[in-house]
Amino acid sequence: MLRRALPRRPEARRILVGTLLSAIGRGLTLPFLFIYLTDVRGLSDPRAGLVIGWYGAVTLALSPLGGTLIDRFGARRVVLPCLLIEAAGTGALALVDSTASAFLVATVMAVGGSAIWSGQNTILASLTDAGERQRVYGLNFALLNLGIGIGGLTSGAIVDIARPATFQLIYLLDAVTYLVPALILLSLPGVGHRLVAAGATDGQASAGGYLTVLRDRPFRRLVIFGLVLTTCGYAQVEVGFTAFAIRVAEVSPRVVAWGLAANTMMIVLAQLLVLRHLEGRSRTGALAAVGGFFAAAWLVLGVAGLVGPEHALLAALAVVACAMIFGFGETMLSPVMPALTNALATDELRGRYNAMSSMIFGISGVIGPVTAGPLIGAADGKIWVALVVGGCLAASLLALSLRPMLTAAQDGRAPARTPDPTPVA
Template structure:
């Protein structure tokens, strides 16, 4: 498809049948995630009465567990296939959110977060490998972007439902949304065991490399561009989704002083922006350097965090609530730029038989950022350091742009989303 042909109908027509089933998997599983994502730290702090520091630590535990197990998950993805790892990760998520629905003590929450961390270790990166094994070329970048829009559609719809339904004075409402999340995660398991059972997502090692030196994660980090990809993933998680899950809800409740309903609507607005603009962004970015797109995204995110920080001047007012919504809308604009680029670069750069480990490196960096983000947010916000919190995130956005610029000089134009320049004619 050319850049002008990026529509959902044309995209579906170009997809092989397994790709369509995979999209259905995304749509189902994230609906339950949307119910719980904006409210987990609120649930731990205001319903289960854990201190903000402890609640932040519990959120960080998910990333810590994933960080420990992600290298193993990446290796197993290359050996067993991505489909098997998606099944394992989804099963762990079912157990984790099912336990969290009834957890009342720190040890019980810890066990629940351990299983959710197992899912994060293998499930999401393996899902990217499945995508890369089904589609290639420009269609791959489009798939990552559209898949992201569907993820946000499910999260947004779930966020709206959750924001209206949950009540901190009725703990059973939180139990209900976590159980629904568990049920939703059973659907991708069923699809992997049914229509997608023939898609294993595994590539054989080329004969010329079979007897070569053993591939280690350290040797991968020495390959051109890989280390910068890892740094981008780390900072991206810290200033992005790590803070969206932990820092933003805590800031919005404690500093902006808005209601859980406003937080739910903010996530919904985030989704609406992504769903409405993702196709337009895909059309505009086709043929442009993916690293330059990342730099634009970093500037947009910096502006969004500054807007959120300004809500502290109007705490508890309609102005603060409005600015929280504006923050999420602007943040979403940046998301539409990043999600089609980073996974596409990773999977275009990786040899087919090493995609599991390349994606695992990216996932490990993401998990490390997800560990540090809620811990730092919990500490800074509990000690009334909201200005420092925002300043650190803006500085992180500047680092993100710098790493993207460095990456541009280490990867080929094709991996960066533009055609290789034609050679000059001989004179």
């Protein structure tokens, strides 16, 4: 099954190896930034929150520029320096000793991270044909989660708040892992150059820009779907899920950690099976199902809030079950969303399409955490549950409304036969 999911071209396989190894480094540090800034470096909770929020805001602001540069100069010339900048910023976190230095380092990291994801998606699209992209994007997501899981387990055994050097170590190791995909890309000199559709001139390739992307009615509907789904789904995991589980269901932080671990395990174990099931089936139908799974996950979490501390074991099981159901939905979203984005994209604007798709998560990542806290504090979290469940179901309806706008090939219901994009130096 794994062999079937692997891309045909060896260059794409090497890119996936880079994803796995760099994700291990990301997993080393992902759970600990807030704790590191506050408990180790002495920043107040509000200041640490501002630093993290600043990183997200700068990344979001620079993402459109990243897409433009990818289309104009090729993903290679954008991703390589971004990986190096991100490595430098991550390593510099080990030296942070004040609020000012934390903001400076966060800015450097945001500059580096602003175009990496959209650039790598563009590179994978250039190395795969339309028929295998969905499988490759799904495998890429599974490897990302596997790496993060391995890194998280490793750092959990290393870090100690009483020993700042342990945190410095994991940030330096994370920085080193960013160099791995950079070295892999350097070893593939023919990969990641500017893509120009057959018969297009340089003038045509640069014409239109984001206005052309936004005039694409099916893609515009996909963006609206993505904003609703991620605002009521992904963006609620970091704050909404944790806050509801601890404050309303009153489970321990350890149960939340078990839930996140179960989420990762579900993704790693189920992704390949889901990919096989999705082949030849409607992508919009799969996206509608994602909304259903996310809604079901939040309903189960709502049950944890209803039973509360009086039935602690049941509440804990509901929290873990919520994370697992949510993870299963992720295994459907992760391959379909980028595959559909690139099915709608043209070669000359592929970087911008992928940048806009990445921006969905950035925008919802600002809206979700800001709204989750006040909503969970009202009516014992019932209003929050009702809104996120309703939002996920509304996203399902938006996905179904997209189907008539797509061809059978774009929707994944018919084999797509498109020539491999031709790289232009």
